[in-house]
Amino acid sequence: MSTIAADARLATRTLSRARSSVRLRRYLRNAGTLVLSAVIVVWTLAPLYNMVLISLEPEGDVFTDHIWPRVPSVESFWGVLTQSHWYLEHFWHQFANSLFIGWMVTFFALLFGSLTAFAIGRMRIRHGWLVSNAALLTYVIPASFLAIPFYRIMQNYGLANNPWSVIAALVAFATPYAIFVFQEYGRSIPIEVDESARIDGASPPQIYLRIYLPLMAPALVAVGTYALLLAWNEYLYQFLLLSSKANMTVPVALAQFLSSDQSPWNYMMATAIIYAAPPVAIYYAFRRRMTSGLTMGGVKG
């Protein structure tokens, strides 16, 4: 009788001890998550906060030692938008240049990429693997390593300081990725769709336009976003190939601020933020599509 009671008491005691250890572990785990989350937030946001901080300084007050904006002023943003500083006299023109290059790169990468993937993956052209290998090779060669010969070639052709030379370079580097994603995504569309259209008498361009492209819409959006961001964010080729202020793009103009020690740093940071806004907005708007594009076809081990 008493042994049973003692056993029961022992059991409840161990049970409650186990419960409290589980609770303690969960508590520690939550605390760990919280600390790690805080570290991640601070680590991630510090350089971005610094950008905002400097851009909010009123002019002449940049070399201060405080860590929050004491007299926040949006004067610098206004200055960029109205091109009121001589560093920024072509800002909107340069913004348009960036946009133009971005759209052209997106258009040609999508066009050439989808045509090539269609011919290789859907029409099964012989020796198509040679083309895919060429694309793969381009993907794994660092673009910056080709910058010097590319610059020389463009000079020989008289294409230096011409936006089309930048577009050509960026299309060459963006299309391989487009070809992979399209080929990989195309595998999820049954080939019988094309074949039945073929039997019904559709010509290859008709199949490409009416059947292939509409079915590929999600992949087109993913790759289009990738190409647009690639062109918008690229610096080296634009810096080397575009020298005049009228042909420059925003990243090149932004780097121009660094050429002098007397530059208006708050204007520079405001420009950097305005320049960063479109890609961040696009990224968050197309986030799901982009990450699905990144890992499209799965990551089969």
Next chain:
Amino acid sequence: MNGTSVIDVGRRPAIRRRTLSRSLRGGLKGGEYTWAVAFVVPYIAVFLTFVAYPVVYGLWMGSEASLYRELFADPIYQSTVVNTILYLALGVNVKMFLALLLSGFFMRPGWWMKALLLIFVLPWAVPQISTFISIHWMLNGEWGFLNNVLYALFHIEGPSWLNDRWSALGAVIVSHIWKWTPFWTLILLAGRMAIPLEISDSAKVDGATGMRGFVHITFPLLANLYLICTLLSTIFLLGDFNAVNFVSGGGPANSTHVLATLGIRNAFEIAQPRLGVAAVMSALPLVIPLVIILMRKLRTSEVQI
């Protein structure tokens, strides 16, 4: 016997011709074959003009042996090689290891994790130039944000981070890690998500939880992806120009260049394009095996990045 052999001799060219034309056309009818070729031609033209031609031109520019003698004797080049090796070893491995750990962290359920992930990917979403310029000013010795924070919190007078070779190189490496960890975390997170739930669940039932589950179940399944990501990130980092150019600018006194920035500096700042090409080409013994391994891996395992 004789008769058949005569017939054989007569037939063979016909068969060969047919197989040749079939192998060329890949089973497509005449008109369709023309269309298929027309579809591939634009990309082939782009590849030949803007990739293959510059590659050949570059190889030709950097083909003189005397260039390399001049290059190897240059003390800036020697320190550049050391920097490049450090940048590769630390930049790639620390970043990939962090990405591996963080991808596990972000597997946890809850809205809080999703919100954190949204913040976490910001460095990847913001253009490189903006962020690297910001980091450059953050590290200024007199009025940089980092030293201001150190002073406000601990009353420490921080050093001029970018005026010393090793701290400047460290700043470049940390900036690279800051910028690219989110991207690789997302890739590895997708890899972890692709592991079927049954596998991890049955492993848990069998007692493989926590560290043991990771070592015996998760990592073996992720290993191939991890390897490919490491190789790809090695080659991307080797070609990285922006982090060095904007964070340290190659300074102080050209002591923090890497091969990619030294190439551009030789070609455009001291106007010796051949020496610039030679600097870049001296990475070929590392680039070529990497490219070969990567092309094999990417072709066979169908990893998309």
